Every structure is written in structure tokens, then in C-alpha cells.
Amino acid sequence: MKLNPGHTLTKFDRQLPVYNWLYPLKGQDTDRFGLHSAHDLLDVSAIRSRAFYVHIPFCETICTFCSLNRGLGSEGDEAINRYVDALCAEFAIKSRIPAVTAVPPRVVWFGGGSPSILTADQIRRIGAAMHEHFDLSQVEEWTVEFEVKSTTREKAEAFREIGVTKARFGLQTFDPEYRRLFNITATLDQTHAAAEMLGEYFDHRSFDILYGMHGQTVSEFASDIQQAIDLGTETCEFYPVNHLVTTNTLHTNYRDAGREPLSYIDKMGLTVFLNHYMRSSGFQLYNGHGYARLTDPGTEPTFVSKRYTNAYHEYCWSHWDDDLVGFGSSAVTQTGRWTVMNDEARASYVRSIEQDRTVKVKVTEADGVPYERGLVLGLPYHGSIDKDRIPFERISPEILGRLDELIREGMVVDRGHEYALTELGWTWYVNLMYYLSPADDRRILDEFVAARDTNPGLNDGVRSTTPVRPTGPRTRRPLLPLATTERTGCGTGCGSLAKAG
Structure with missing residues (x-):
């Protein structure tokens, strides 16, 4: 990936086709450690903020865009x-590990899958076990992901009783054809009813909208944006579809529907359009893809709002001294240079705990503590970072040099006490995450993209963002007299565009 210097919107020659990843990426997998020995490696003495993640890997239907760890299940299933x-039982086991209990969590996230597939009794059992084994007195935000078909008042009340403060649900799109291509089986009536009902139990609601689907037009996207605004929630999240990791079924559906992939220039156009649409409608960005409904948007000194934040992302991976503790099948614990992933297979995860009272884990050791994480993730994703959170003396000159390049190119500004994104920088925030990563991490991402590109079932758009330029010799056209220019209706704007080009 190359940086395009100068006055241009297309600051990079290509767009990265993945939008989020765990950091650090680099490291060596090892099977030398079990659950307890792996956690004995974790040095949590410098950890400032911690998040808990709880994975519920069951869904009533499987969406074709989703590649997360999940399987079919119905409410009340014995599995x-x-x-x-x-x-x-995992809560009880890990509560006896010093590294897990040394730092109380500030945020909790129930993800999936569909946590709302649980019964109210199961929700209360999970909540009771967490409160019994961990200090949750410092939790500031507790989020749960709902699927609207399985959302009921009884479940919402149970989640609120155990401490949940924020409800999220996966809406994805209002467009009936894309809902069919995604295998979304909930009705829009169910969605509207769930959004209204969740507002009675939780102070904060949010939902996801996907865009950049094959064949999507600006008109179709505008309809989705306006309907998302009209839903009335406090925030909403807009994600470009990560087609590189969606299922082959989705791409087959696209092909059968005659939907061709968008180029990444087209997707960037949708992103810019989205931002202006939302800002003109009373919203402001609060991270790379989230918008908050504000009474006076755009009045803050930074492009990304500081009046609201997704606390889970803020407290688990924005800085080198944040960490994450995961519970459930495939859940990740990440502290310092160590990443510990629970057994990815749901059945063997359960069987191992039932029979051996332990969890099989996969352990990865990075080259060192990711002191640069605040620049790599925190700044691009959250829009700013205080300089006192950056241990400059422990960050490589290569990364600091790249930061200086971004400042010179107008994507980042130095505000004295902090670094902040400009609107131009936000447009490319994913590429900034890649560009500020160490060389080994960039190589791993490149290899991942190359490996996924070998899947014949996936059909992605052209990723090049370099503007088309004439290939033959350029002939300088004579300038028209000013009066002639005015008669054509062009006005002084044409001169500005010519200079910008």
C-alpha cells in the first residue's frame, strides 16, 4: 500500500479489504500451555482498564454475511x-486465577451468535455467576446483542436485572432484496417493535447497518440511512461489508441475483455520502463507524465527537495498557504480548469443562508488548489520542515517521496535548490502522488477504483507488477569456477544480 502525497482525496493507492482485527497480529502459536499455565504468563501489573467478553455462539438462523463462531440453535435446546x-463453570474456574481477578472490568459485552436466544432463567443464571465470582462494581457499560425475533420483555427485564445498560441489535439493511440475500428472517415490523420495547428497559440502544453490498446504489443506501435515522435510537453503526470473510453462499446469492461487486472507489463514495447525510441529520461520528444523535453536532474541536464513546472498544484495545478477558467458546483473552483463545469447538468446550473442569486454549506470543497500540488502533478508530497515553520512547522510529507523514498529508493534526484525525484522515481510518502497524503486522494482513483471494467462491471489487489519468501526451488547452467562461455558466469554480486536479 502506497501513500499518495499532495492534494488528493485518494490518499492511498488501494483500500484495505478488511476493516478490523485483533492487535498485535504477529506472534508464534504454541501448544505448550494449558489454561492455568497460560494465565500464569500474563503480567497485569500495568493494566489500567479491562473489558470482559462473554460469547453465546447460537443463532436461530445463520446470516450469510457472518463468519463468526456460531451455530444453529433454538430457545430451550439442551445444547x-x-x-x-x-x-x-468457566467463571468459577477463572475466578481462582490471580491474573483474571487482579483488575476489575470497566465494561462487559455479551456477543454471539445471539445472546437473546437465552431464556430469562439462563440470563439470570449467567448474571448471578458473574456477580458471585467477579467484582463488577466498576462496570460503566454493559452491552448485550439482541436478535429481534428472540427479543421479549421478560428477557429484556432479566438482562437489565443483571446489570446490562446498552442494547444492540443487528438490523443490517431495510432493503428487502438484500435482507433476502443475507438470509435475514426477522420482519421489519419485529425490528421496529423491538427497538421501541428495548427503549423502555435500557437508556441506550444501537444497531448495525451494512453497506457496500454488490450492486448497491446511492439511492438504495440513502433509503437505508434515512430509515435508520427514523428508527430513533441513540446511536447507530454503519459498517462496510467485509466481503473477504463472508460466506460463499452470499457471493452465490449475489451472482444469482445479477449483483456485481462495487469498486472500492464506489464504496469510498458511499462512506463520504453517509458522513455528510448523518451530520446534516443531527448526528456526529464517535468512532470509525458509529454515529451518535446529538443536539448540537459539529460543535466540538475534533472531527470525531468526544461526548459519547463505545466504552468496550475504548477500554479493551485502544491502548497498550488495556486488556480483554474472554469467556465462552472461541473467546479471546489478550494481555500485553499474550493472546489466549478458548477452544473454538462448542461441543468440545462444553465437554472439557464437564469432564476435566478446564478449558482447552490456544496461546500466541507476540514479539513484545504492543506499546504502539494507541497509535495503530486508538487514534484511527477513536479519532484522537492523548499524548500522555503514548510511550514514545518504546515505539519504533518507523511508526513515528509514518505518523509524521500522515500529519504532513493532512490526515492527522498535532493539537499539542493530543493527536486527532481530520475528516480526510477518517475517510481512510482503516488504511491508517494498517499504515501505522509495524512491518510484520502489515505482512500478516497482506498474506491473509492473498490467501482469501484464492477462494474461487468469493467475488470482491477492484481495490485500486488511484484515479484514472490520461495515458497519452497531454496537450495544454488555451485559457478562455473570463467573459467567455462566465457565459458558459462555469464561473470561478472551474478554476478551483482545475487546480485541485
């Missing part, structure tokens, strides 16, 4: 009940 028992 889900056994999983809940195993999850509560």
Missing part, C-alpha cells in the same frame, strides 16, 4: 443449556 452450565 444451549449445557453451554450455559459450562459458561458458569
